[in-house]
Structure formats: C-alpha cells, structure tokens
Amino acid sequence: MQTKDRVAVxxxxxxGIGRALANALARSGCNLALADLNQDSLAETATQARAMGVRVSEHPLDVSDRAAVAALPAAVIAEHGSVDLLINNAGVALGGNFDQVSVENFDWLMSINFDAVVTMCRAFLPLLKQRPEARIVNVSSLFGLITPAGQTAYCASKFAVRGFSNALRLELLDSNVGVTVVHPGGVATSIATSARSPETVSEAEKQQKLDRANRLLRMPPPKAAQIILKGIERDKARVLVGNDARILSWLERLMPVNYWRLLAGLATKDA
Structure with missing residues (x-):
C-alpha cells in the first residue's frame, strides 16, 4: 500500500508512537486526520505534520465515547473527502494484580484499549470499503503475545485486539481492506508514567515498578514508527516492533506454557 496522497485516520x-507515526506518514506524503484526547498535544503534532506540506485536520476525541466516535467519520469526510487508512493507536496502561484492580479501572482500560478499536473499525469500515485499496492497523502490544503477572487488564485488552484483528482480517480477505496488527515491544513512550495503579499499592512500590518498566522502554518512537510504516506499505498481517517482541514471540510459540519459567530464571540471574 502506498501512503502518498492517501488519507489516514x-x-x-x-x-509517543502516535506522534511519530503522524510525522512518518506526513513525510511519505499522506494526508492526516489526527485524533487525541489532549487538545494541546494534538495541536503540536498537527503543526509538525503540516510543516511537511500535507493536509492535516485535528479531531479532539475521547475514543471511549461511542457517540463521538460515531460522529468522527462525517467530520473526516468533510475535511478530506475519503479515508484509506485507519490506525487505532490510542491506549492506556494499568498496573496491579487482578485482585488489586478495581472494576472501574479494569473497565476504563478495556473501553479505551479494546472497545474503542471495535467502535472505530465499525465506524470507518464502510468508508474504507469504498476505496480501491484500504487498510486497518490495530496496535496491540508485546503483552498481546506474552502474559506477565501484574498485567491482567492490559494483557486482556491487547490479546483481545490481536484476536479481533486476526478474525477481521479473515472476514475481509475477499475485500479491498487489509488488516494489520502491530505488537510493539519496549518503545520509549510515556505509557508507563501515565499508567494507573491500584490505591492499595504504595508510592515506593509504584516507583519501583515504574523504574523497572522505563528500563525496558528503549526504542525511540520514530524508529518504531518507521517499522510500522514499512509494515503497512508491505501489506503485512503482523508487525513485530523491536528485538524483544521478535524474540519473545518466538519463545512463546516454542514454549507456550512454560516460557515464563525461563524468563523468570533469566530475571533472577540478572538481578
């Protein structure tokens, strides 16, 4: 799929990855309909992308608001006339064991990480089917491949994105719409810093987990964006971002039940 002169939502x-993807797409000549909850950061990204000479529209959006998502396609068509590419990248994180996480926080995460992906696909699929060539790109995670303790909510959402995307791809095989699922590994974004934690977790424990997470978030977002863009251009069904995602994907396939014993042993040896 060529992105030049196309329209991407x-x-x-x-x-993070979203801003880096916006800039990478703009450099390729792709026009953009950008959505984010934070209007100030959305405006900054839009300014950067416009500097590359493409048409950019800004759409302040809470992706968990189904009515707002349902209204978005009309707003995008009014600005751009068509849609060729839908990238569902918005996501949040929530730490803590299952019995520590409140029902409200669990549902909050699922509404953004998974329900919004479904709602966005439902809203834009009719428009994508009108194009000669179109693609849906759903961003899952390394934690849509493996399941560390303390990530029940996040893993549930990202495995759901993976399963939904894979089934949707098969349903659309005979259409003009392709589906890509993306599994980023440790990309240096603010997702760990902005993650919610259970109230029962102490500040010291939160900081310890944050420090551990940030040590693993090393890949610069622009590099991740280039890998994702290349996968889109090559019509890839799955894109693994980073050596950690590639290695752990292989390990999970090799040892689907016992891979975590090996990882825990390595972690203990490194400690």
Missing part, C-alpha cells in the same frame, strides 16, 4: 496522535 490516526488515534492517540498527541504523543
């Missing part, structure tokens, strides 16, 4: 465009 991108959620979570205000920072």
């Amino acid at each position: 991108l959620t979570g465009a205000g920072s």
